[in-house]
Each structure stands twice: as structure tokens, then as C-alpha cells.
Amino acid sequence: MALQWFPGHMHKALKEIKESLRQVDILIEVLDARIPYSSENPEIAKIRGDKPCLKILNKFDLADPAVTLQWQKSLENDRNVFTLTTSSDKPAESKQVLGLLREHFAKKDASIKSINAMITGIPNVGKSTLINILAERTIAKTGNEPAVTKSQQRINLGSGIVLYDTPGVLWPKLENPHSIYRLASSGAVKNTVMEYEDVGFFAADYLIKAYPELMKARFKLDEIPDTELAFLEAAAKQRGAIMRGGRINLHKICEVLINELQAGKLGRISLETPEMVAHEKIEMAAAAKKKAEDKAKRKQRFKDGSLTPDKRDRKEKRVEKREAQSKRMKQGRK
Structure with a gap:
């Protein structure tokens, strides 16, 4: 399935995220617990660097709990990453986010009083609902449809925590074909593009x-x-x-x-596991290597020219003729 969905406002949002990321202390990335890998924006990973990151596996109530635990262990292998599971039907669980942020920075420096956090997530992952729970009021527009939030906003959550909300962004190109289907299956993209x-x-x-x-x-x-x-x-x-x-x-x-x-009517289901993704990454790497090799071969063939022996001989004679003519012209100037 070919899926290219990167509206103009998403390009602008990604640019704003890059600019604002320098001002924040921590990044909060909301993932779909059913597809933690496929809902993780690789563009965000590129610009995050070593900045601390809290990865929230939202919609935990829809995901396979055993598989979610595997994902938490896998994600926390990355430096400066810690995880939390949440679901919209249990607001108390979402409230743990604030405590985790304070606890994380208290361990590093007890003198830190204010925390600037940026929250990101792909469309329809439940980011806006989570923000409203944390703010205890309706701040972000919610909807069971991708791309509801259109612009970045700054939200004071109180107790010294300021949250920078960002629009849900996909990325320009979806490399993994399996991820494309999982995003569509989970509702991360509009039904009109699938x-x-x-x-x-x-x-x-x-x-x-x-x-x-x-x-x-x-x-x-x-x-x-x-x-x-x-x-x-x-x-x-x-x-x-x-x-x-x-x-x-x-x-x-x-x-x-x-x-x-x-x-969630089929039961608690996860659409990918760390083991599956590890195999897919190997397949993608092999495919990318073959693509690069094929490109190099095409480039070399273009450079050499797809000439028959007869055409090659005529080309060589033309080159020799031009060189001889150039030599005579130089001698004539003398």
C-alpha cells in the first residue's frame, strides 16, 4: 500500500519542534501502546539527541499487556529514556506523568524548581486527551480523527511545570511497509488515504x-x-x-x-513486538544495501555507456580524431 500523507502544516510543525526543543528540559513522546515502534516518529529521534525523554505508551487498555511490558524494557535500553503506560479511561494513571517528571529531575538536581517539557505524538495517539487530564481543564481540542491540533501552544500545568504542546506529526516518508499498515490499522491516518x-x-x-x-x-x-x-x-x-x-x-x-x-472490540491486541521489529530492521537494512548497490551499478553503466562493441569502436575513433585535430591546431599556432 502506498501511503504519503505529510500535509503542509506538519512540515511547519516539525520545523517549530526543532526550534523549540532547545528551550525545554525534557521531551515527552506519546506512543500508541499497540504500535510503539510504528508510532515513534524517527524525525523526533534524530533531533532529540541526549535530551531526557519520557515515552508514554498510551491506549494501554487496548494493547496486549505482556507485549507492552516487552516494549517498555526495550525502549528503556536507550539512554535517558523512561516509560509509562496510560489510558484515557483511567485519568489517575495519566496524572503520574507530573510526578515522574519531578522525580526524574529531583534525582539529578534537587534545586531545580521549574521544568519545561515538550509533548509530541503522531495524530490520533491520544495526546490532546492526556494534556487535558494533566491540565485539569479543556486546553487541547480532542477528536477521534487524526490531525486535530494544528499549532504549537504553551500550557502552564502549575507546580513549576510548563508544557509545550505540538501538532501531531507524521514524517515525510514511511520506510517500513509493515509500519504503514499498522498505522492505518490503528487509526493514525485518515480513512480517506487508505x-x-x-x-x-x-x-x-x-x-x-x-x-x-x-x-x-x-x-x-x-x-x-x-x-x-x-x-x-x-x-x-x-x-x-x-x-x-x-x-x-x-x-x-x-x-x-x-x-x-x-x-478494542476484538480484545487487547498489540500489532508488533520488539522481536518482530528487530527482524524487520534487518530486512530493511538488507533492502537498503541492495538498493544502494543497484544504484551504483546503474551509475557505472551510465558512466560507461550501454554501447555495443561496434559503437564503442566508433566512439573511440571519434575521440582519437578529436585529439589528433586538437594536436594539429596547437602545432599550427606555433
Whole structure:
């Protein structure tokens, strides 16, 4: 699936984040607990440097708790990174953010009284809801749709903590094809830029392998089919996604599957694990290496020219003729 969604306001937001990052003491990055890797903006990682970072795995109530624990351990292997899980249905958990910030800086320097923090996150990850909980008032506009926040704002949370809110930004190019599908499956991108059937097949293939029992229970199936197509057909029959003539309405059942996945109706599901991502990074590195090698070969072929032996001989004769002519001209000047 080709997915390019980088609106102009996102380019501007990323530029503002780079400029404002120098003024803050810590970065708070809100991630989707179901896709911590795919919802982590690589552009932010590039500009963060060694600045402390609190990674919040939000929507924890929708994610597989065992997999989330794996992700916390993996993320905290990075220097100056610590993590916290939150969910919108438990505001008290979100309140822990303030205490963690104070505790982190108190360990380093007890004299620090004020803390400037910047909060970032991809669209529809729950960042605005989290901000409203921390501020105990409606500060940020929320909505179950990507890209609600459009501009950066400064929020005084009290107790010496100032929060710089930023628009949810994606990045110019999504390198990992698996991440593209996971972002679409989780609702991080607008439905208008994805094809339901394409994403539905990806989600079905993953879910019948990673969470077969949950799929059996949700779609009332006796057995889980071996392929994603067979699963979607069986699920469609159970949900009445049938067209005239008894044909399966694949678009409808894919839409149902994705919507229920995003709403958490399928159960607590994580769409990626640290082990999966490690393998994907190896595959991406190999693909990038091959791409670079192919590019170098094309460049060399262009440099050498795609000439037949006969054409090459004629080219060499033309070069010799020009050199001889140039030599005679120089002798004539003497």
C-alpha cells in the first residue's frame, strides 16, 4: 500500500519542534501502546539527541499487556529514556506523568524548581486527551480523527511545570511497509488515504496468526482458517456481509474488522513486538544495501555507456580524431 500523507502544516510543525526543543528540559513522546515502534516518529529521534525523554505508551487498555511490558524494557535500553503506560479511561494513571517528571529531575538536581517539557505524538495517539487530564481543564481540542491540533501552544500545568504542546506529526516518508499498515490499522491516518481491503487483508493475516482465539471468539468461528481470505469470507458470513448472488462483500467485512480493531472490540491486541521489529530492521537494512548497490551499478553503466562493441569502436575513433585535430591546431599556432 502506498501511503504519503505529510500535509503542509506538519512540515511547519516539525520545523517549530526543532526550534523549540532547545528551550525545554525534557521531551515527552506519546506512543500508541499497540504500535510503539510504528508510532515513534524517527524525525523526533534524530533531533532529540541526549535530551531526557519520557515515552508514554498510551491506549494501554487496548494493547496486549505482556507485549507492552516487552516494549517498555526495550525502549528503556536507550539512554535517558523512561516509560509509562496510560489510558484515557483511567485519568489517575495519566496524572503520574507530573510526578515522574519531578522525580526524574529531583534525582539529578534537587534545586531545580521549574521544568519545561515538550509533548509530541503522531495524530490520533491520544495526546490532546492526556494534556487535558494533566491540565485539569479543556486546553487541547480532542477528536477521534487524526490531525486535530494544528499549532504549537504553551500550557502552564502549575507546580513549576510548563508544557509545550505540538501538532501531531507524521514524517515525510514511511520506510517500513509493515509500519504503514499498522498505522492505518490503528487509526493514525485518515480513512480517506487508505484502502480498506488492502489494510483489512494485512490485519486479518496478522490477527489469525497472533490472536487466533480472540478471532474465533469475536466472529463465532469453530476453527480459524489457514489464510486471511478464508478468514474474511468466514467472518463475512457470520456478520452478513454478503452481496447479491451470495458473493462476499470484502470491502464491508474489512471495514468491520478495522473498525472493531481500532475500538478494542476484538480484545487487547498489540500489532508488533520488539522481536518482530528487530527482524524487520534487518530486512530493511538488507533492502537498503541492495538498493544502494543497484544504484551504483546503474551509475557505472551510465558512466560507461550501454554501447555495443561496434559503437564503442566508433566512439573511440571519434575521440582519437578529436585529439589528433586538437594536436594539429596547437602545432599550427606555433
